[in-house]
Amino acid sequence: MDGIRIPPILKSHAGVLAAGTVLRLALFITAPALCDVLQRRPELSTPLTSFRSLKEGVFIYERDTNPYEGGVFYHSPLHLAFFTYLVPISSSLLTVFLWAAGDILGSLGLVNIWSQRRRTMGGQTDRSAIVTALYLFNPYTLLTCLARSTTALDNALLIHAISSAASGKPGRLLSATVLLAISTHTSFYPILLLPAFAIIFSQLRPLTSSTTSAAVTVSGFALSSVGLAGLAYGLAGDAWVAQTFGTIINVWDLTPNVGMWWYFFTEMFDHFRSFFLGVFQLHHLIYVAPLCLRLSDDPLVSMLVMVGVISTWKSYPALGDMALWAGLLSCFPEIVSNLRHPLFTLTVHLYTSILLPLLHSLWLLTGTGNANFFYAATMVYGLNASLAVVDVLGAGLRLQVKRETTKALSLLDDVAGREPDFKVIDEIWDKKGWSVVQFTGQLE
Amino acid sequence: MLSRLRRRTAGPRPDPQGVNFTSEHLTAAKTLARRKQVINAIWVRIPILSLWSGGALEDIADNSLYFRFVLALVGIIWLLAIPYEGLWKRTYVDEHALQPSQVTMYFDWAEVHKADRYLDTLEKIVNGTFDERTAFLQESFSISGLATSNTSTSTYAHIRPPRSKGTETILVSANWVSRDGTPNLRGIATLLALGDFLQGQNHWASDLVLVVGEGYVEGLEGFMREYHNLFPGVIWTGLNIDYPGHSFSHLGMFYEGVNGRLPNQDIVNAASNVARYAGGVLPRLHDVVDEPPAGFGSPLVQNYLLGAKHLLHHFAFMATGRGSAAHGVLARHRIDALTLYASPAEGPHGFHTLGRTIESTLRSMNNLLERLHASYFFYLLPRPDQFIPVGHYLPAAVLLGASLTIGGFDCPSPLEGLGYILPAFAVAAVAWIVGLHPIFLAPVPLAILPRPQGQAHTSAKSLTLLFYGALIPTLAMVNFPQAVVLALISLLYLTLPKYLALAILAIQPGLILALAQGYWGLDLQKDWLAVGNLTWPGVYAVWLPLWMISVVLL
Numbered sequence: 001m002d003g004i005r006i007p008p009i010l011k012s013h014a015g016v017l018a019a020g021t022v023l024r025l026a027l028f029i030t031a032p033a034l035c036d037v038l039q040r041r042p043e044l045s046t047p048l049t050s051f052r053s054l055k056e057g058v059f060i061y062e063r064d065t066n067p068y069e070g071g072v073f074y075h076s077p078l079h080l081a082f083f084t085y086l087v088p089i090s091s092s093l094l095t096v097f098l099w100a101a102g103d104i105l106g107s108l109g110l111v112n113i114w115s116q117r118r119r120t121m122g123g124q125t126d127r128s129a130i131v132t133a134l135y136l137f138n139p140y141t142l143l144t145c146l147a148r149s150t151t152a153l154d155n156a157l158l159i160h161a162i163s164s165a166a167s168g169k170p171g172r173l174l175s176a177t178v179l180l181a182i183s184t185h186t187s188f189y190p191i192l193l194l195p196a197f198a199i200i201f202s203q204l205r206p207l208t209s210s211t212t213s214a215a216v217t218v219s220g221f222a223l224s225s226v227g228l229a230g231l232a233y234g235l236a237g238d239a240w241v242a243q244t245f246g247t248i249i250n251v252w253d254l255t256p257n258v259g260m261w262w263y264f265f266t267e268m269f270d271h272f273r274s275f276f277l278g279v280f281q282l283h284h285l286i287y288v289a290p291l292c293l294r295l296s297d298d299p300l301v302s303m304l305v306m307v308g309v310i311s312t313w314k315s316y317p318a319l320g321d322m323a324l325w326a327g328l329l330s331c332f333p334e335i336v337s338n339l340r341h342p343l344f345t346l347t348v349h350l351y352t353s354i355l356l357p358l359l360h361s362l363w364l365l366t367g368t369g370n371a372n373f374f375y376a377a378t379m380v381y382g383l384n385a386s387l388a389v390v391d392v393l394g395a396g397l398r399l400q401v402k403r404e405t406t407k408a409l410s411l412l413d414d415v416a417g418r419e420p421d422f423k424v425i426d427e428i429w430d431k432k433g434w435s436v437v438q439f440t441g442q443l444e
Numbered sequence: 445m446l447s448r449l450r451r452r453t454a455g456p457r458p459d460p461q462g463v464n465f466t467s468e469h470l471t472a473a474k475t476l477a478r479r480k481q482v483i484n485a486i487w488v489r490i491p492i493l494s495l496w497s498g499g500a501l502e503d504i505a506d507n508s509l510y511f512r513f514v515l516a517l518v519g520i521i522w523l524l525a526i527p528y529e530g531l532w533k534r535t536y537v538d539e540h541a542l543q544p545s546q547v548t549m550y551f552d553w554a555e556v557h558k559a560d561r562y563l564d565t566l567e568k569i570v571n572g573t574f575d576e577r578t579a580f581l582q583e584s585f586s587i588s589g590l591a592t593s594n595t596s597t598s599t600y601a602h603i604r605p606p607r608s609k610g611t612e613t614i615l616v617s618a619n620w621v622s623r624d625g626t627p628n629l630r631g632i633a634t635l636l637a638l639g640d641f642l643q644g645q646n647h648w649a650s651d652l653v654l655v656v657g658e659g660y661v662e663g664l665e666g667f668m669r670e671y672h673n674l675f676p677g678v679i680w681t682g683l684n685i686d687y688p689g690h691s692f693s694h695l696g697m698f699y700e701g702v703n704g705r706l707p708n709q710d711i712v713n714a715a716s717n718v719a720r721y722a723g724g725v726l727p728r729l730h731d732v733v734d735e736p737p738a739g740f741g742s743p744l745v746q747n748y749l750l751g752a753k754h755l756l757h758h759f760a761f762m763a764t765g766r767g768s769a770a771h772g773v774l775a776r777h778r779i780d781a782l783t784l785y786a787s788p789a790e791g792p793h794g795f796h797t798l799g800r801t802i803e804s805t806l807r808s809m810n811n812l813l814e815r816l817h818a819s820y821f822f823y824l825l826p827r828p829d830q831f832i833p834v835g836h837y838l839p840a841a842v843l844l845g846a847s848l849t850i851g852g853f854d855c856p857s858p859l860e861g862l863g864y865i866l867p868a869f870a871v872a873a874v875a876w877i878v879g880l881h882p883i884f885l886a887p888v889p890l891a892i893l894p895r896p897q898g899q900a901h902t903s904a905k906s907l908t909l910l911f912y913g914a915l916i917p918t919l920a921m922v923n924f925p926q927a928v929v930l931a932l933i934s935l936l937y938l939t940l941p942k943y944l945a946l947a948i949l950a951i952q953p954g955l956i957l958a959l960a961q962g963y964w965g966l967d968l969q970k971d972w973l974a975v976g977n978l979t980w981p982g983v984y985a986v987w988l989p990l991w992m993i994s995v996v997l998l
Contacts, residue, residue, distance in 0.1 A: 343853060343855055343858070344853075346858070347849065347852070347853075347910055347914065350910060350911065350914045351914045351918065354914055354915065354918045355918055358918055358921065358922065359921075362921070362922065365778070366705050366775075366778060367778040367815065368705065368706070368708075368821035368822070369821070370817075435476045
């Protein structure tokens with residue numbers, strides 16, 4: 001870097017954190033009009049995560065009416081209670097700090113995950129500043145935060161659940177399961193990560209057997225979920241179940257978003273609806289077992305792939321979900337360096353971030369387009385994200401092969417108990433001109 | 445299947461000492477080697493920087509197939525081919541409900557006489573104050589039996605036909621100043637006569653609102669901003685009347701709206717059809733004479749030149765994002781509208797033709813049961829009865845964009861490159877916030893912005909190519925001419941050899957804008973403030989950063 005002189009303080013972890021916080025607070029305070037516009041963007045918040053609808057729900061709740069009986073409020077009762085009693089949603093200053101803090105906490109969780117990976121992967125340089133910067137200055141994260149979409153807060157929760165699981169300490173089992181339960185309670189799909197959590201804790205060689213720790217993880221999760229459900233019942237009766245989980249599963253609200261669902265289920269004939277609903281929902285589920293089995297020696301990678309699948313294919317996705325996945329991905333530099341087409345993926349993201357608002361405005365603002373325009377953009381977005389998930393999975397598997405082959409052929413001299421640096425392995429393979437291929441036959 | 449066949453003759457025996465254990469290893473290795481060769485062969489032929497920036501001609505000879513160059517070349521050839529008849533189609537009215545020229549018209553010489561009487565008074569008050577003018581207009585509308593009032597810059601009247609529910613409205617307007625700068629007195633006289641004529645007719649299904657705006661667009665824009673405080677009905681379609689001379693020979697169709705929003709093509713086609721068959725006057729696009737230029741021999745060349753002439757007029761409006769006439773401001777409110785411009789001439793047409801054309805066009809609009817949606821919103825019109833569908837012209841912009849994007853795929857360090865690009869955007873944003881004219885940014889790239897070297901240079905250049913490569917095809921969906929201009933600017937700035945690019949970059953964008961303002965009175969800033977033309981913010985968000993980055997990357 002010849003030309004730009006970034007003060008070294010800004011390149012440090014603390015500097016990046018401070019810069020990210022200042023940027024957020026500055027934009028919140030100096031550009032409230034921008035934040036208002038962002039709150040209305042369908043790409044950033046869905047009816048399930050929108051700040052405006054949350055505000056409406058709290059308003060109704062404060063007047064002793066159950067918002068879930070009205071049929072248009074889909075937030076979790078936990079959000080409702082939190083923004084009624086703890087952080088009053090009408091106070092814009094408090095919410096500003098809360099959302100900024102959410103992103104900061106999320107980035108800290110990512111740094112935790114990364115430093116844990118570093119310990120198991122061996123000899124890497126310090127990347128905490130870059131992991132933080134990639135999360136805090138990712139436009140998707142920043143815009144989701146400014147739109148005060150609850151996606152930003154859910155992301156922080158899930159990151160900390162994963163970071164607790166990644167910590168490699170049996171003592172963090174409780175916090176991991178409770179955080180995963182809260183995360184599941186607010187956005188449902190994280191439940192698909194439970195098997196990976198169970199595998200992580202079963203591999204920690206605690207005092208008990210692996211089956212027991214898996215069972216403890218699952219039951220911890222179940223107990224916390226029941227506890228949260230009980231809490232929610234106390235807060236809002238039982239109408240919330242159909243309104244939150246019911247809507248996520250049955251997709252009753254068809255407001256356009258960046259996902260594949262809204263258009264498909266708008267066009268669907270009623271008598272096919274339940275069939276395709278099943279197909280679309282099971283589509284998430286079918287990945288869980290194969291990923292957990294195939295990547296059982298590195299459950300964090302299976303979690304990474306699963307989060308990618310969820311971010312792309314959940315019933316109400318927003319750009320903030322992609323921000324979570326991008327953030328997680330930055331904790332896996334050895335996978336990123338093995339991707340086949342990272343620049344292509346980024347370029348298509350650039351295209352779709354122009355296309356999505358543009359085609360949305362052609363459809364609903366100038367009236368010269370129609371719903372197909374916006375859906376075309378969401379399809380490009382979804383296809384690109386799916387290809388990226390495949391790419392990440394492929395990179396994870398290639399990495400595994402490379403690492404094992406390198407070890408088996410003793411290509412490295414000083415392995416001595418430590419995992420070799422991925423860059424060294426990549427270099428060896430590059431130099432030899434080797435590639436990783438999937439064989440159909442058996443090795444003799 | 446093929447791979448299985450291939451595997452049967454897999455060559456030498458496996459070597460237990462090497463990595464290639466089995467025959468399957470060998471075939472896989474062969475396949476991989478072959479694939480690598482193909483990819484390398486393609487990759488080498490995508491020039492990493494640009495056609496000439498390597499400098500050496502032998503490089504070009506070595507890699508004869510320059511993808512980027514070919515893409516840009518095909519794009520430009522496609523662009524030049526757009527005026528060629530082979531890409532055109534005949535226009536047709538798609539929405540059956542419109543039924544153009546299928547009604548009995550009642551506008552007749554009695555109405556023409558009334559229009560003449562209105563004109564007498566209008567000529568007296570044309571230089572009066574707004575109060576005098578609006579008083580006369582309101583008095584005339586009132587005498588005709590219409591509800592009428594005024595905003596601070598316009599006078600309007602409301603026709604409520606007995607069978608209309610009042611949920612949909614057709615807007616008819618005439619402004620005091622014509623698009624050529626002279627008073628539009630006959631347009632207003634036509635509007636007044638029309639108000640008197642339409643009041644009491646019982647075959648209308650929509651309300652009609654008649655508006656006389658001050659100035660050229662200011663009055664109409666002011667009226668539109670207040671419309672929903674005044675009326676309940678939704679305006680689907682609009683017609684603006686511009687009749688500056690004393691007679692006219694052709695009716696000019698001005699269709700481009702603000703920010704490149706075009707009305708549904710059915711509006712243009714229906715109005716042309718009505719003018720031709722009901723009004724008996726030949727339609728024109730804009731004010732372009734629809735006759736092949738003499739002296740170019742072959743009709744193919746003549747038609748090409750004629751089409752190009754029409755399209756250049758269209759491009760001039762669209763590329764700057766201006767509406768071509770006063771109806772343009774209606775585009776921002778999702779109204780499919782058109783200006784009928786009576787081309788001044790010694791004859792033979794006057795109030796009679798214009799009135800009947802307007803009546804019949806309004807009757808077509810009145811037939812609509814839903815918003816216009818059937819025909820095209822994205823089109824080019826090379827001749828009054830020909831159009832070019834989006835699929836026939838969009839590839840030009842996509843190819844130009846792709847030629848930039850492909851150049852950007854060599855990006856060794858995206859983060860480092862970003863560090864050199866973002867400052868340019870930040871400087872432009874600051875200039876926008878403090879309201880600095882672009883010309884004052886001229887010293888910025890040399891004085892403030894860092895100049896990347898080596899790997900950072902490649903990365904910064906690649907990111908710029910990626911960003912502008914993504915912007916061009918997407919912009920082309922909204923405003924094709926603007927996208928073409930941006931594509932040409934990007935190609936000139938980023939891919940020309942160093943000294944040529946230097947010469948082009950020396951003409952700073954602010955200078956170009958100042959010259960355009962001086963010579964053609966093109967004031968984008970005023971347009972942005974008055975009617976919300978987004979080209980002015982676009983200059984700051986897109987063009988200025990591109991210019992600064994290109995200077996830094998030289």
